[in-house]
Amino acid sequence: MSNSVISVESVSKTYRLGVLNHGTLRRDLQSWWARRRGLPDPNIEIGKSEVRAGTDFKALEDVSFDVQNGETVGIIGRNGAGKSTLLKILSRVAAPDRGRVRIRGRVSSLLEVGTGFHPELTGRENVFLNGAILGMTKTEIRRKFDEIVGFAEIDEFIDTPVKRYSSGMYVRLAFAVAAHLEPDILIVDEVLAVGDHEFQKKCLGKMKDVRTQGRTVLFVSHNMTAVNNLCVRSILLQKGKVIADGPSSEVTRTYLGTALTATQSHWQFALPAGETKRAFVREVFITDLNDEKREAYELTKDFVIGIRYRLTEQIRGLTVGLQIVSEDNNETLVSLTDAELDMTRLETREAGDYFARIRIPARLLNTGTYSLRIGMSRSRHDIYDVVEGLSFRIIDSVGIVMFLGYERKGSLLSVQLPWTVEREGSTVNAKSSAAG
Incomplete structure (x- = not known):
């Protein structure tokens, strides 16, 4: 459509598992040497079966959707559904094996803690570095600098190397940079889970502000309440495929129903x-x-x-x-x-x-x-x-609920509470139960 700022057309992404994928050369060599000797892989998680080298894993399969200018869209699904892979492709961190992605406008992404930060540089230096990576001019960064630092609440640590930051301080500064440098499209992965409750509320408020300014937000979260509050529309992924796309209230209900069956x-x-x-x-x-x-x-x-x-x-x-x-x-x-x-x-x-x-x-x-x-x-x-x-x-195989003569009707609790039954001149303690 003419107003689409993101267009995803038949995108697929496949990974090869079991081949040099432990993340460090030492562990890769350990695994390779163990396979050569016919021994178990020392880096396989306890209780897990070894992944056969060369196995294909389809992270995304024939995914298509459009996002209109100014939309706030939730991307939801269980762990391993393909959410992060999709956002990496939209952020141009990874490329699809098949299909096409078209994006109109400047994209600001927050995919994981510390992305685009150099640990040896100070917070101040990383604001300018990360802003430059996002395509901002030095003038833009200077204009927003005090607002970024104030939002991140790290004023006294801004000239400290970020390698000394906690993960919470990392994400506060990273989100502040991504959200304040006026992107046309803001992409936020589950990294908001790294931070205290008050900062999470602050971030959700900032994303609502970005939305009201007519910008586009893609938001990945496992918090269905946050998705429903922030996003009018949501997309549900399951095993790399889109299985639902529509109003957030309906899609989150589908997601919960799928998980609970x-x-x-x-x-x-x-x-x-x-x-x-x-x-x-x-x-x-x-x-x-x-x-x-x-x-x-x-x-x-x-x-x-x-x-x-x-x-x-x-x-x-x-x-x-x-x-x-x-x-x-x-x-x-x-x-x-x-x-x-x-x-x-x-x-x-x-x-x-x-x-x-x-x-x-x-x-x-x-x-x-x-x-x-x-x-x-x-x-x-x-x-x-x-x-x-x-x-x-x-x-309730005993039939207590039915014995009480009512249906559940949405009650969450069935708590046994102390009751008293009074008769003139005496009090009798009754061990009864009250279903909430």
Whole structure:
């Protein structure tokens, strides 16, 4: 269409797996030497099968859509759906194997923390470097410089080399540069997860400002509430293909419905080749109190959520948290490990593998299907990893809900609370349950 600023036509992208893809020469040589000797690859994630060298992985397959001038479009999908690959192609970081992409206007991209920054340079120097990479003149950068630094809230550290910045400081400065240098098209990947809650709200507000100025925004996020608030339209990717494109409220509902139909009790994760993180989730599972994994869990019985994770370096004040969301996209429960709750006694954990678990009491969640989101952060500032798209079911095979004579009708909780039944001259304690 004549008003299209982005036109994607039958774009496909295929990667070759298992060939020099660990990210460092040392690890690549380790893997190559192990294969030559017929030994297991020492760099394969524990619990994962080895990827056969030369295997093709279709990150994108025949993707087509148009974005109009001034639109704010959400790109959503489960991990590995092809979202980041698509944005890299739109940002000209990667090229498609087939198809064509046409873009009209200046593009500003924020794909991952520190992209376009040089670690030895100061924050001030990197603002000018990154701005130049984005095609800005020195005059433009000077005009916006104070506003950029003020937005990033790093005034006292602006002349410090960015290699000393935390990941949260990195992303604050990187987003400030990308958003303030007046791009025609702003592309933002999930990097907004790296930052405290207040800064995330600030970033969403800035993107709304960019939208009201008639500019175009592409926004990738696993936060469906943020997508619905910011984006009128969303595109859902699944296994590299577009399976839904329309109003955000409908597309996010489709996404949640797709995720929640494939309930299971065990998930494993591995970092993409070449990617490093200070902390990341390796495994999540749900069991009953006998350590049995089930297709669904009883309303009247406790169950356990277990999380295995790895630290690649020492971290002080690490918090592991979970969020349980109903099939209606209502945030039902949030719980964090206690390190976050007592700021006076922050634990320091050494590099290594860890196991966290939480026991969910019986008759807390009502019957239905729920999605699970796991996050790892440090003192509410730096978020290291987030995994989502996990889902499980709560069932009522005993018939308590029907015994009470009502249908669920969207109730989220089914909590056992203390009741008293009073009669003239006496009080009788009744162990009854109230379904929320």
